[in-house]
Amino acid sequence: MKILIIEDEPHNAQILSEIIVQLKPNSIILETLESVEQAVKYLSNHNNTPDLIFSDIQLADGLSFEIFSKIKIKCPIIFCTAYDQYTLQAFKTNGIEYILKPVKEEDIEAAFIKYDTLKESLKPDNEIVHLLKKTFSEKKNYKTSILVHYKESFIPIAVHKIAFFVVENEILYIQTLDTQRYPVFKTISEIESSIDPSLFFRINRQVLLNKNIIKEIQPYFNRKVIIITDKTITEQLIVSRLKVTEFMNWIEQS
Known part of the structure; x- marks a missing residue:
């Protein structure tokens, strides 16, 4: 699996890379990009086609959504961010998961499971958005x-x-x-x-x-x-x- 990371904080990018390699040792991290500008330039080259993107939302020069409005991509995106207000916008792109920082190994593992499940037979985008919004909005009742x-x-x-x-x-x-x-x-x-x-x-x-x-x-x-x-x-x-x-x-x- 070829993976692209879009993250402007080197420490977070390093932790994410280590978790990915640990969970998916056969994966290839194509590149770690720090800005909207870098990502647009990189993805404009059709030879640089990832299978999956891990992306922060707030980058140094804007929101990562600007990338995906300029470049048409077909692969799924897993958003990793410190902010929860972009959920709906994330799922209107190719987002399949929305992970709040600090990133947990268990969250990345669950995201990979979701990716593997969806990979063979993706549902229409509007159905995915509906299901993910429903899942995200459900309140958790913890055992006592x-x-x-x-x-x-x-x-x-x-x-x-x-x-x-x-x-x-x-x-x-x-x-x-x-x-x-x-x-x-x-x-x-x-x-x-x-x-x-x-x-x-x-x-x-x-x-x-x-x-x-x-x-x-x-x-x-x-x-x-x-x-x-x-x-x-x-x-x-x-x-x-x-x-x-x-x-x-x-x-x-x-």
Whole structure:
């Protein structure tokens, strides 16, 4: 897959590139462009035809929509932006996903899944716009408790009493604040999408962590960080390198 990135912030472009390569190692990043002018010039050359475009919206010399009004493109666009007011305009272009910054690996992965699904049989543009607008506008009701199997019964565990979720030997477990542990017969991605993202953060592929147990954040090797808690926890709670910036921003949010 040939991918074009349009992003005027080098740090964001680098993070996005790393996530793309990690999720799609066989993909080719054709170029990273920083402005409307550069993108128009690049896409005017018919030899530079991407299969997919990742594009910021607010660029140094204007909005990226100016590019797509000047150049007729056939490939889908995944918009990555810090602003939510351009949703409808994005989907009136070839937009198939609208990701709010800071970019998350899970959001990019979901966007690739959507791209792969639509690639073989795209619906008419107006139907895609309608479906995506409906999906984007739906309000999320997050779970307040999780049912776990205990002895011969099911018992509810209040979400705010969960220290973290952890995958071990392909099984997902809940660890409560009082150090009890229960298996949950769901995937960590299913749990992540059903609980409040302001309370829980997926620090790596194995661990979904409750913000309220964090006492300190310390540097770790290879640009990772490790979390120190005030609970008796044996696991090393390490934030993966690609998630550190997003994690730090999440910590500061209310």
